[in-house]
Amino acid sequence: MHTIEELRAMIKAELERQEYVGEPRSLYEPIIYMLEDGGKRLRPLLALLAYNLYRDDVEKALKPAIGIEIFHNYTLLHDDVMDDASLRRGRPTVHKRWNSNVAILSGDAAAVTAYKCIEHCDDKYLRRGIDGFNQVALDVCRGQQYDMEFESRDDVTEEEYLKMIYLKTSVLIAGSLRHGALIAGAPENEYMTLYEFGGHLGQAFQLQDDYLDVYGDVREFGKNIGGDIVTNKKTYMLIKALELAEGSAREELLGWIARKEFVPAEKIAAVTRIYDRLGIAGVARQKIDYYIEKSFETLERIQVKQAFRATFMEVIRELVGRKK
Amino acid sequence: MHTIEELRAMIKAELERQEYVGEPRSLYEPIIYMLEDGGKRLRPLLALLAYNLYRDDVEKALKPAIGIEIFHNYTLLHDDVMDDASLRRGRPTVHKRWNSNVAILSGDAAAVTAYKCIEHCDDKYLRRGIDGFNQVALDVCRGQQYDMEFESRDDVTEEEYLKMIYLKTSVLIAGSLRHGALIAGAPENEYMTLYEFGGHLGQAFQLQDDYLDVYGDVREFGKNIGGDIVTNKKTYMLIKALELAEGSAREELLGWIARKEFVPAEKIAAVTRIYDRLGIAGVARQKIDYYIEKSFETLERIQVKQAFRATFMEVIRELVGRKK
Numbered sequence: 304m305h306t307i308e309e310l311r312a313m314i315k316a317e318l319e320r321q322e323y324v325g326e327p328r329s330l331y332e333p334i335i336y337m338l339e340d341g342g343k344r345l346r347p348l349l350a351l352l353a354y355n356l357y358r359d360d361v362e363k364a365l366k367p368a369i370g371i372e373i374f375h376n377y378t379l380l381h382d383d384v385m386d387d388a389s390l391r392r393g394r395p396t397v398h399k400r401w402n403s404n405v406a407i408l409s410g411d412a413a414a415v416t417a418y419k420c421i422e423h424c425d426d427k428y429l430r431r432g433i434d435g436f437n438q439v440a441l442d443v444c445r446g447q448q449y450d451m452e453f454e455s456r457d458d459v460t461e462e463e464y465l466k467m468i469y470l471k472t473s474v475l476i477a478g479s480l481r482h483g484a485l486i487a488g489a490p491e492n493e494y495m496t497l498y499e500f501g502g503h504l505g506q507a508f509q510l511q512d513d514y515l516d517v518y519g520d521v522r523e524f525g526k527n528i529g530g531d532i533v534t535n536k537k538t539y540m541l542i543k544a545l546e547l548a549e550g551s552a553r554e555e556l557l558g559w560i561a562r563k564e565f566v567p568a569e570k571i572a573a574v575t576r577i578y579d580r581l582g583i584a585g586v587a588r589q590k591i592d593y594y595i596e597k598s599f600e601t602l603e604r605i606q607v608k609q610a611f612r613a614t615f616m617e618v619i620r621e622l623v624g625r626k627k
Numbered sequence: 628m629h630t631i632e633e634l635r636a637m638i639k640a641e642l643e644r645q646e647y648v649g650e651p652r653s654l655y656e657p658i659i660y661m662l663e664d665g666g667k668r669l670r671p672l673l674a675l676l677a678y679n680l681y682r683d684d685v686e687k688a689l690k691p692a693i694g695i696e697i698f699h700n701y702t703l704l705h706d707d708v709m710d711d712a713s714l715r716r717g718r719p720t721v722h723k724r725w726n727s728n729v730a731i732l733s734g735d736a737a738a739v740t741a742y743k744c745i746e747h748c749d750d751k752y753l754r755r756g757i758d759g760f761n762q763v764a765l766d767v768c769r770g771q772q773y774d775m776e777f778e779s780r781d782d783v784t785e786e787e788y789l790k791m792i793y794l795k796t797s798v799l800i801a802g803s804l805r806h807g808a809l810i811a812g813a814p815e816n817e818y819m820t821l822y823e824f825g826g827h828l829g830q831a832f833q834l835q836d837d838y839l840d841v842y843g844d845v846r847e848f849g850k851n852i853g854g855d856i857v858t859n860k861k862t863y864m865l866i867k868a869l870e871l872a873e874g875s876a877r878e879e880l881l882g883w884i885a886r887k888e889f890v891p892a893e894k895i896a897a898v899t900r901i902y903d904r905l906g907i908a909g910v911a912r913q914k915i916d917y918y919i920e921k922s923f924e925t926l927e928r929i930q931v932k933q934a935f936r937a938t939f940m941e942v943i944r945e946l947v948g949r950k951k
Contacts, residue, residue, distance in 0.1 A: 330772040385728040404709040412768040419761045437743050444736040448654040
């Protein structure tokens with residue numbers, strides 16, 4: 304059984320081999336650029352961990368695992384164009400460094416490249432593997448569509464929001480686990496249970512991200528605090544605040560949302576004070592804990608060896624045990 | 628054996644069933660919009676014709692056939708954003724009617740939808756079907772990349788140009804024929820020969836398009852004459868003219884290319900006169916005839932029944948026998 308560090312090293316080495324790169328190289332440069340900036344490699348790691356539950360020869364799952372990472376980066380490439388984001392993990396986004404056309408086309412090439420890698424599996428798993436991956440890929444598009452539609456709405460419900468982040472973020476995390484287990488020959492009930500586990504984990508992960516934007520430690524969070532507040536991003540925090548705020552708190556919150564000119568630090572401080580008054584931190588922590596609990600419960604349903612359970616716990620801790 | 632009209636009617640009916648549409652509908656509206664404006668349905672038609680060479684139950688190939696049409700429209704959706712095109716078949720492009728984000732995201736969803744449809748085949752053909760389709764999809768991206776890079780170059784060679792249009796246009800036409808034959812159980816040498824046939828046909832088709840922009844009849848061509856000349860598009864005509872022009876003709880041509888302000892009709896007339904002097908029409912016709920000849924020769928190599936040959940000839944005539 305492999306440790307997280309070993310698996311991460313294998314993923315890194317496989318990505319650095321750049322076997323996925325074709326001609327012309329200019330088409331692949333933005334993909335290489337996206338992939339070289341690191342990140343947690345969460346999705347390929349989960350795919351390999353799930354594979355390793357059933358088989359030891361994890362090197363056989365490396366191509367599909369990096370295919371999932373390439374797919375993830377393709378969605379980031381296109382999302383950054385749609386959000387007109389300037390920075391990604393501290394570096395200029397592809398459409399800023401090159402231009403939008405490059406980001407669109409190299410993203411398209413990355414999507415096909417991802418499919419090519421993911422399909423490295425025994426023929427007997429191919430149909431289910433592709434069907435599963437198509438479903439994940441469409442769900443991610445659906446989630447992004449809802450996210451864009453929510454931008455112009457002030458009445459997004461908690462339920463709608465949870466569904467959106469499930470589609471946009473959790474499904475790929477779930478699908479990574481499912482794919483790894485599938486191509487290792489796991490029984491159907493187990494790879495579906497791992498999918499469920501990943502769904503809960505993804506929800507906890509995304510809600511934690513929303514929470515840390517307000518209450519995180521900038522050094523540990525890796526991005527500036529309050530970015531979501533400045534841009535009125537419809538996070539779990541804002542949606543719950545809009546749901547719970549009454550009277551003057553509501554007026555003040557809506558006032559900050561409507562204001563076109565403001566000092567960012569002042570808006571962040573004021574909105575955070577409103578969140579404090581409403582107890583949003585506690586509400587969010589409760590929801591995060593709910594999903595962590597659900598993920599643990601789901602994991603109980605599969606025959607996981609004790610050592611594996613410890614490794615999964617380590618991933619969960621790393622993901623959702625970040626500085627509160 | 629089905630006639631072209633019958634097959635087109637089946638394709639139309641299958642598209643109108645909209646079985647490919649999922650939730651939220653807003654994600655699929657731009658795809659429906661793209662698909663409802665008609666077009667020749669060349670690619671699904673060729674897929675069905677190739678299938679029909681080996682099997683009568685063409686209804687079984689309908690889903691993959693419309694998958695190929697959806698794929699084609701996905702590439703148009705993203706190309707229109709990259710080219711900032713305003714009109715497509717006489718109607719506003721998706722990014723003009725909605726916006727770029729809609730075109731990018733619905734395009735992404737269309738690509739996955741295409742994969743889902745194309746994979747409707749017996750398991751025994753799945754691996755080769757997907758591998759073939761991944762290759763086609765990447766080649767289309769490669770062609771688009773070369774096309775974008777050619778925009779800023781004045782020294783594109785004929786060879787480079789022919790490779791670019793092969794990747795961008797011909798490969799999908801070739802792949803449509805190959806996929807139809809593959810999933811009908813054609814022997815490998817025959818579905819590969821149909822791929823080769825489609826490649827030559829695609830080249831003739833694209834070169835004809837370049838030719839008609841200069842020498843076409845506006846009523847039959849369906850778009851305005853001279854559009855490529857106005858925008859300095861690197862067509863076969865322009866590339867050959869740049870290769871052949873010397874002295875004053877070369878100076879005049881480069882002058883028109885460099886000019887920022889001009890009356891479109893004057894530029895079209897002047898550049899067409901240069902083409903006339905250089906005999907570009909004859910050069911282009913010769914190249915088109917070369918590819919038509921090659922496509923005929925290739926078709927001879929497969930066991931095609933006489934009736935089928937007549938049908939293929941009808942398609943070829945429709946494609947490349949347009950008003951000269």
